[in-house]
Amino acid sequence: AIKMLFRPLKPIYIGRFKLPFTPGILPAERLRLSRSIGDTVSRELLSAEVFKARLSDPALELKLREAMDSILEEMLRARPGEILEGLGSKDGKGEQDQAGSGMVAILRHSLGSVLASPEFRQGAEAAAELAASNISNLSFGQILDPDRFTALVAEFAARQRQLSAGSGTEAGPGALAETILGALAGEGGDLFSAKALTPLAEAAGSLMYDSISPLVENLILRPEIRSRLEAQAMDIVRQAIARLNPLQRVIVGVANYERTIEESIPSTIADLASAMGRLLAQPEIKREVVGSLTGWLTGRGSGAPGRSALAQYLMPAFKQFLDETWAEGEEFASRLGSRYETFSRMRVGEALPGFSAAVAPRLASFLIPSGVGSKAFEGTISAFLEGFGRSSNGKSAGELLGIGPEERSGLALLLSRAASQALAAQADKLVAALDIRAMVVERLDSLEMAEAERIILGVVSKELTWITVLGGVLGAIIGLAQGLISLV
8 A cells, every 4th residue: 555655656558548646645636635745844843932942952962062162162272372463463374274374364454454544443442431430440550569669679679779889871851850850841942831830939929039038137147157257247336447548547546446345246237136136037039039049940930040951050960869869779769658658548540630621532543543543553463463373372262361171161062042031932933944835845846756766665674563564464364354245
């Protein structure tokens, strides 16, 4: 009966007449049966619901995880150093073949296109704004802790001592002094304007005046200074008497005026000191003196040296100051570090208000140069890639990324879950795209009837043997029963 479903494979003719039941049922109804089977399979066997259920099966997830883990293991075993070095090399070739060189050239071109794109600009601007904001919220201690700051100052001081001890070198404290003073008042013009320096000069002048005024009075009253002043005063008196005519000198001598003046000089000097103190205490005198000092310090007063000349005048003292400071070494570093420790608690935004708004555009401009800067920036990226690839020492991608077996297993789990969830969510579209019905119909149509017969008979012979035997037994029983009935 099964064979009659297929046999004969082609119609049999006697003359012009076709024998009944030729070909077999399946060859005769092949197209209709293919379409019917395709409809049944796509609707009942391989529907979107079946796919969703299968993709949500934990067993499938486990298999996907194992497959993903195997793929990741192979990928992480690769050595990206040569690729990165090729990307960074100036000719873009390195040790690669022609096809590899072409790929490197494409990647280099793509990198340049990405850096020049407006999308990269917007992303860099957003990143720069966030980075500047984050920096503004950091304390100075978080950026550079006090211990490290002290160590850096000590290292710098030691280096300056070495440079200063070297003969014939232009580096060291001398060069630093010239650089600092040259920046404040160089040939290109003063760094700070007279208007900006005036408040500082006035404060310095007022401090100097208030400090010196009491010293002047006390200085005059000191015994050794008073004796010198008295001697100088008597010399002046004698010089004045010497300029008198003979008659006047006789009168002075007779009246003993010189001795009288000499005896009164100490009181005169004391009165002078008191008068100097009262004079210096007058506000108008202070205002005049401080104004003159301010004009001198800012270079605007008459006879005041220019700030460039003042810087040259201060150069030897400033060099000596730096020499002595670096000579203290770790002691100076410790003192400076203790002061920085208090300052380090302050946030950058508190010490520099508006830091974030001012730095973010500059940082973005640095990340996104234009014109010649763009080529220089691209060259910087290339140099980084080349150096990184050359120094990777043949390490695998897993070693460079720090991904071991445990991390790889976790990553495989995440990827397998994401893949199965994504496929399950898109099961309807996936089934529609695969078109199960069309696949079944196409496969059945391409299958030869003789091959289909062989497949079905093979299945029957293996799995349905007892059904065939039972059919034969039942057929024999029915035949005997019908024969007996017909005889009766």
